[in-house]
Amino acid sequence: MTKAIVFDLGAVLIDWNPHHLYKQLFASEDEMKYFLSNITTMDWNEEQDMGRSLQEGTDILVAQHPEHEANIRAYYGRWEEMLGGVIEGTEKIFQQLKASGKYEMLALSNWSAETFVIAQERYEVLNQFDGVVVSGIEKTRKPFPEFYQIMLDRYQLKPEECLFIDDNLRNVKAAEAMGIPSILFVGAEELGGELRERGIL
Known part of the structure; x- marks a missing residue:
């Protein structure tokens, strides 16, 4: 029962969908999809879901991909726009x-x-x-x-x-x-x- x-x-x-935010930030859908699939990956996001702080998660990713710093920081800096x-x-x-x-x-x-x-x-x-x-x-x-x-x-x-x-x-x-x-x-x-x-x- x-x-x-x-x-x-x-x-x-x-x-909740990161596309709501990132379609505003990328000129093309292909660029957006590449970023979400290869930079701000699901594995990375799930570390924050398991309790890693947003600040630590962001800093780690920026160190790995400094060329994407602005868009990485937008992930949590503008997180509400994903709702x-x-x-x-x-x-x-x-x-x-x-x-x-x-x-x-x-x-x-x-x-x-x-x-x-x-x-x-x-x-x-x-x-x-x-x-x-x-x-x-x-x-x-x-x-x-x-x-x-x-x-x-x-x-x-x-x-x-x-x-x-x-x-x-x-x-x-x-x-x-x-x-x-x-x-x-x-x-x-x-x-x-x-x-x-x-x-x-």
């Missing part, structure tokens, strides 16, 4: 599930502790969860099993009592390997259909 619905946040509930708002379809689903009173509403997110507080101030929905587990605070992240285990232990849940929603297949597979039923998020409409099929919504 499902007791808890567990949401990833970025690109599921909150439209495109709440994904309305997902928020509607969240509110329906919350209003039903049937489920514990949780969030499990790879997110820097320093930037998460900014998003919390901006988007009220982030304060409506029954619990939020943030990688930057816990110093570990998806897809590491211990991060999922923190959530299970903290909210006294068994894996099979959760339903996890994430847009990253890597994270979904890691959850499923722990016995947590999961949905790969591709869009709010598809999510709604999947939840109805499962009798959740």
Whole structure:
């Protein structure tokens, strides 16, 4: 029996995307994609998600790529411009599930502790969860099993009592390997259909 619905946040509930910022800074999409894929890489970003300070992460990357200093410093200096708002379809689903009173509403997110507080101030929905587990605070992240285990232990849940929603297949597979039923998020409409099929919504 499902007791808890567990949401990833970025690109599921909150439209966070570096493209929102960097399309303003690069003359061509190819240049932007090269920078985001080869300079401010996902591996680099995930170190901040695991608790490394934004300042340290920025300084390390500037030392490695001094020719890109201005655009590297913009990553966190203008981080708020990467926020495109709440994904309305997902928020509607969240509110329906919350209003039903049937489920514990949780969030499990790879997110820097320093930037998460900014998003919390901006988007009220982030304060409506029954619990939020943030990688930057816990110093570990998806897809590491211990991060999922923190959530299970903290909210006294068994894996099979959760339903996890994430847009990253890597994270979904890691959850499923722990016995947590999961949905790969591709869009709010598809999510709604999947939840109805499962009798959740």
